[in-house]
Amino acid sequence: MPVIAVTGHLDLAPATSRAVRAALDALLSRYPAGELTGVSCLAPGADTLFADAVLARGARLVAVLPGPSHPGPQATPAERAAFDRLRAAAHRVLVLPAPRLDPAAYAAANARLLQLADRLVAVWDGGPGNGPGGTADMVAAARAAGVPVDVLWPPGAARTGR
Secondary structure (H helix, E strand, C coil), X not given: CCEEEEEECCCECHHHHHHHXXXXXXXXXXXXHHHCEXXXXXXXXXXXXXXXXXXXXXXXEXXXXXXXXXXXXXXXXXXXXXXXXXXXXXXXXXXXXXXXXXXXXXXXXXXXXXXXXXXXXXXXXCCCCCCCCCHHHHHHHHHHCCCCEXXXXXXXXXXXXX
């Protein structure tokens, strides 16, 4: 039973979000829904798009949250609503004990994702990372661990810089 984890940018432009969702749907369609588990931190952007795509396939979703206060006070009402909806729909929710949502908490969540995953999907522009817990760091860790990585960055994709 394949377990696919996700990492990716939070700040996808609206047109990019639509293109990424289509690419995720195409990628996940290669796996029978009953045999697929998707693993996500349920962050805005790529994580949320992936979780929605997993659930739309009828597959299982496992949420790995960096701490009990995730997604944090910076989440918009729409991001909070999406998080709450996906958390409620998850087959399993793993909440890590980080007292603060800092780079170390996100790096720990990424490490847990990689422990669970057979494969990683990275919604990534290929650029350098912002430090521990970011997309580039996660891709590097997956590759170092021998976890296959599928990079999705559709032609014309853009980030908002938010």
